[in-house]
Amino acid sequence: MTAAERSVTFDQAADYYDRTRALPNATVRAMVDLLRGELAGRGRALESGVGTGRIALPLYRAGARMAGVDLSAPMLQRLAYNAGGTAPFPVAVADATRLPFAEDTFGAGIACHVLHLVADWKLATDELVRVVQPGGVLLVDPGGGWPDEHAELTTRFQQEANAQAALPGVGAGADRMLTGLGRAADLDAAMAARGARLRLLPTVANPSTKPLSAVIGEMEEGQRSWNWQLPSTDLRRAGAAVRAWAQQRWGDLDAGRELVGEIQWRAYDLPG
Secondary structure, three states, rough: OOOOHOOOHHHHOOOOOOHHHHHHHHHHHHHHHHHHHHHOOOOOOOOOOOOOOHHHHHHHHOOOOEEEOOOHHHHHHHHHHHOOOOOOOOOOEEEOOOOOEEEEEEEEEEEEOOOOHHOOHHHHHHHHHEEEEEEEEEOOOOOOOOHHHHHHHHHHHHHHHHOOOOOOOOOOOOOOOEEOOHHHHHHHHHHOOOOEEEOOOOOOOEOOOOOOOHHHHHHHHHOOOHHOOHHHHHHHHHHHHHHHHHHHHHHOOOOOOOEEEEEOOEEOOOOO
């Protein structure tokens, strides 16, 4: 089995990904301002796991030179749709552990919520280091950033569904289910071994007004990568149990409430 076959592809999520993973406009603006400053003067940046363009398209529109790869052709088709019909920068269907580029091609690399989906995440970071020029930067959001309430619901749902560790790579936050490495500190250590210097960038507020009932509903519908392999009967059973528990915990699950998470990007400065 190849590394790509052991990684998680989002083919089945292309139609609903943007709806379930959308960030508030203010969060996108703040994140773009933050990352654009890191990319300034570095040349073209490659996003590994570019998906529907949730990160790359706003950066491109703000003036960043971008390129992207993703294991899922349907996700890249959605990126083109989001851009008006054609991707405005180079994109390719490619495995993060075998990037189709020569050494030192890019000035920066980006990986957002993707390393936890890659079985050999260390090889994926090796590949980003290989294709980014010496003295460049890797910008990584390893995961999380959602409100604590969403993370608590996810953990409870996973327990009720008897979900086994299902994601093969590295991650942190509400969507993770891990078989191996799962801490950002492990990524930090791996990058330090390559001579990279870590900088924690300022956090970006990520508020959500999504009702808690909707969060549970998305998990019931199998719209999280960790539950795609679970039987629908298990998802419905877990959803009913979590709703009963959550109503005791928070009351009306349809009530409007603003919950706030924080997105933490990590910048790894590569040796020159």
